[in-house]
Amino acid sequence: FFFAMVFRLDTTMWCTLLLFLIPICSSRWTSGNIDSRNQEAVVTSYDFGIWSFTLEDKAYRVKDAVVASPLNKFKEMTDGDHKVFEHGSLGNSIAASVLKVQQPGNTNVELHVNHQLGIAVSVNDKAPENAEVGATFTFPGAKGIYGIPERAVDLALKSGHKYRLWNLDVFRYQLEDTKGIYGTIPYLMAHSGSKTVGMLWNNAGDTTVGIDYNDAGIQATWTSLSGSIEIFFFPGPTPMDVLRQMAYLTGKQYFPPLFSMGYHQCRWNYRSEEDTLSVDEGFDTHDIPYDVIWLDIEHTDGKRYFTWDSHNFPNPELMQEKIAAKGRKMVTITDPHIKRAAGYHIFDEATANGYFVKNPQGTADYEGHCWPGTSSWLDFTNPTVRDWYATMFKYDKYKGSTPILYTWIDMNEPSVFNSHEVTMDINAQHHGGVAHKDVHNQYGFYQTMATYAGQMLRSQGPPHDTTTRPFLLSRSFFTGTQRYGAIWTGDNEAKWSHLEKATPMLLTMSLSALSFVGADVGGFFDNPPEELLVRWYQAAAYTPFFRGHAHLETKRREPWLFGEENTRLIRNAIRSRYRVLPYIYTTFYKSSQEGLSVISPLFFHWPADEKLFTLQDQFMLGNAVLVRPIASPRSDNHGNIEVYLPGEPGEKWYDFNDGTPYAAPQSHVIVCDDNKIPVFQRPGTIVPLRERARRSTTAMRNDPFTLQIALDSKGQAAGSLYLDDTHSHKFQNGAFVHRAFHFAGGRLTASEYTVTTQYTTPAAPVTEQFSTNTWFERIRIYGLTSKPNEIYLEHGDDNSFNYGGLQGVDAQSIKERKQLTFEFIDGVLTIRKPVAYLMMDWVITIA
């Protein structure tokens, strides 16, 4: 398998586009740079065989999306009319020759790349003034192509479809609409079964991708209405390699604090302190765990973000103290539009310093309408504005904020109510005279960058001398947003079809290196039927970001408002999330170090199984848990849910909760009552759990763990558990514990986790330590065929870990061999209370 590309800057294509977009093009035509454009083709190499192709010119070039440094430019030689690029350091990797005829208006560039993948590129640039850019790529042999979020479409992109990449606040976005919604990552992954490659079209302008499946493979035609050509290629060869190469280039998932992986309760709007605290109390009254309560735009003084409505929220600090007393957090919203109102500190400072985006003439601040009425938009593309904005989050600046207050940034496509396509004038001027159309898709991304910096800044210095890991949720995103925050799928609807579509939407973002993603539980618009609400909680409990949210005009839908039985079902669903949090936290940590996503399509794990290429109603959480959301009512499915379990013949999957075995690779019909959705544990895996019901992640911090082991056909399994203080950056200095578990030959061994891949971020020198007395209360094993005779535990005596951390534990006595009690029922072995310590090496022998 290889891929080949044909760049065609073909005049006829531009004319078609020009018909629709005359104002955009004509303004560029009059800019006067036409004839002086002198393109320089540059080929650059990066680590892991990633390389880029750039046509250097004066058009706008995307900044800040790519973080990896190039190894070096290819060595350039001239061979008559050819330029030859050679790269020696990668052995047989890339050698390129470029034919470049420098005649203004008639430039022919052909790029022939001799690569182990057999890439052949030709560029034929005949656009009259090169105002716009485009290219066609062919992926020979490809059977599926994925990526280019965000829109509510299927996981596998479809032949004959043209997808538009232009961030917009689309009111009640339509399923299957190929136009873009809130965010963009101009990235594709093509997969043949035996080989996977990827590409990033690094352009933030109005872009279209046409997909065409033909005999030769899959063709992708990219066109952008502004900006320049800068393309990155990821050689794979597996889907996971491509994803990790993308994450290496654009940044790995930042490691969020544990609380943000708990359940979030949101609504537009909790109307007052009293209302907010009564919802908080409601979770306790009904014994339902949750971690964060959210305040939407109505909490502000007339939509002036960073302020409070003095009538409904007269004492925000006290309110937050009450929330914090239960170990919980709060989030307030700070949108990018700023009310034009003298006396509002953000407006006054931004006006005085010229921090707003300017009108197309550059003569005054750009103005438009949004929630507060007439507003202007902060120019987050300007580093000075971002630095200034970060200071707005400081406790003395953001009155009424406390260390448990985190941030939600919405409407940052940006949404402008009274403007074309509900977004900013494409000719509005940004910092340095850059037209909005050049940076449009990055606007929200830059706000996440500034907000992240704000949360970092506020937690520095006494009395908060431990830098807290930020948490923010943004609606808009671009390549690289994974470095700063979480993303949700925006204003979805309370419909079964929207629950169903959430899975492919989240998978598409995940395979584009954006891991911390979720869809609002219940659906934002309209009132969900009770059954839909319950099913949504059950599905979302296994997605990276887990939040319930609702429109202002919907009925209240806190989990306990639908009768005792539904309250029980929702309680169970949310508890199922908290139960797997140790596994999710470990998976997030690995994602932050290695670049894999938290959830992924099944073909990532079984790339050769063609049944999985379009499978989108199931997903993998980490590498061990398979989830099949139920997105249809019982009246349709009668409780019979079909699930396809891939893998090698002879292997067995296990029901995650009761250990029932299911043979691979085949489809099974799983009978599900109202309390159950199909969730399975993959053979050969070990999943750490915390099985005690609690009210928040903070309340779980000292609880013992359970290890749940699903053996493979050889009687083996492996897994790991990562733990740290859950909220600070001290882990970067070694203050964490990461334990590996292996089961083989009847022995379960706990040791230090040392596995690294070539993609793993190199560890910093250890300067700080983390210690915990936490222990294992239960080992559960699926897949043993007979009841053991005896089971015993032996703690190791090596000193590779910190005994000092085990307060009040007699290190000598626990090293004695200890007989363990156990039970073996219906093929499930449960080892009772081994009291094996997380910080120590140990072996449990099953004889």
Place this chain on the structure above:
Amino acid sequence: MVRLGVCILLLLCRTLAMCDKPSTPLGVSMADRHKYLAHNGMFLCFNGDTSIPIAHINDDYCDCPDGSDEPGSAACNVALGFWCTNEGWRPERIFSSRVGDGICDCCDGSDEMKHGTACVNVCHEKAVQEEQERSAHAMKLQRGEAAREDAVKAGQQRTVERHQMLFKNIPQKLAELHYAKDFYRAAKKIQEEQEKNEFRAKQKDILAVYAKEVRIGEVSQKGLLAILAHLALVKNEESAEIFLDLLQELVPGRLEVSEIDVLAAALAEVEQGAPKELVDAQEEASKAWQQAQADPSKVVEGEMEKLEIAYKQAKRNVQQSAREKQKARRHGFLSALQAETLAINNLIDLILWGTVELNQGQTLLDLVKARLSHLSPAVKPMEVVEHKRLEAENIRQRLKNVTDTFEEVRKYINQLQREESEDYGIDGEFYVLQGRCYEKEHAGELFKMCPFGNAYQGKRLIGGWAGFHKQTDWHSKYRMMKFLKGSSEGCSQPREVE
């Protein structure tokens, strides 16, 4: 036998001893502690079919499927809960999920006792605080009750007053007013008759002098008839009626004149002018001529003059037709009045008094001037005296007062009837809000809300009273106030407030 008895006694004692000193497990209430008695060193889970070693009770591991073995820890998800003794306050059951989570839930701190979190016993403080809150709440309730009672009283009192007004006081007052109105009307008629006579007497002398000054006697009969017709139709049927009255008064015995004919003549459609076809013809000719003038190059020689003539002729036709119609109307009037048979002095009297009644001094002067070329330019329009009889004025004022009072009473009745149909709550307790307004500043805007009235944002009406409204099915009917149909300026819908 004795030995057996001792044995039994010993056994009993052992059993009793165990009963005497039962170790109540942590988190278990006194009422439940008997459930944790051991049977042969084993504990029977509450479900009745699982037995576990007694040492497994509260050993921080969940053995019973129903969670009953862990009343004092969080090891079980389905536990019955944790019993806080809370001495000094009152016992309380909390969820097992709260035990040992680092947050002090029981006021005696017993939920965190074994888990390393230092909790201060705050049961006493809690009791004090609860008592304070309870009494504060009771006082608040008391104040609320009292306020409601007052409001109910005010509402009921108002209902009694309103009924007194609507069914007794007002009907009485209305009867009085009707009587007064009839009385003053009759008196007014008499007084105004007298007033008129006095006025006529005064004006008559002026009239005689002015008749000479304006030399009306020199106008021919034909001229006098024309002047009469003009004046009589100056205000159409109103002026015609005045002339009919004057005729009765000044020329007794002219009863054979048909009032209906006179008025019909006065009402003839003079204002409509010429027939439509003539007007249309004029329009057409005008257009044709204007077009020709706008672009003379397209016009055949000599054609222009023809068009001009045609237009002028059409215009003349229209004017002619209007003049004829007016003439016909005057003629109709005069003949209905049989004016030609009137004596000259009667004609003059009619003209002069008509001029006074209609206040048309200038018109008369103009009409005479048009017929007497030798009339001195110094002649001024006739003077009309002012005459008001004091008694007539008084009566008129009194009648006006009565009429005004009627109007007020009618408004008052409306208001009372609105109140009568308004919903002031089950016991009328919301009546006290009637006529009151409440203001609040929010986000730089002043909002003003008047129950049973209007709601404003600044000066803008944002809704009119639309009654109480229950927010949801489980709320009181009087939960919310609704104001609908406010200004829709700048909005697609009229504003509404809840």
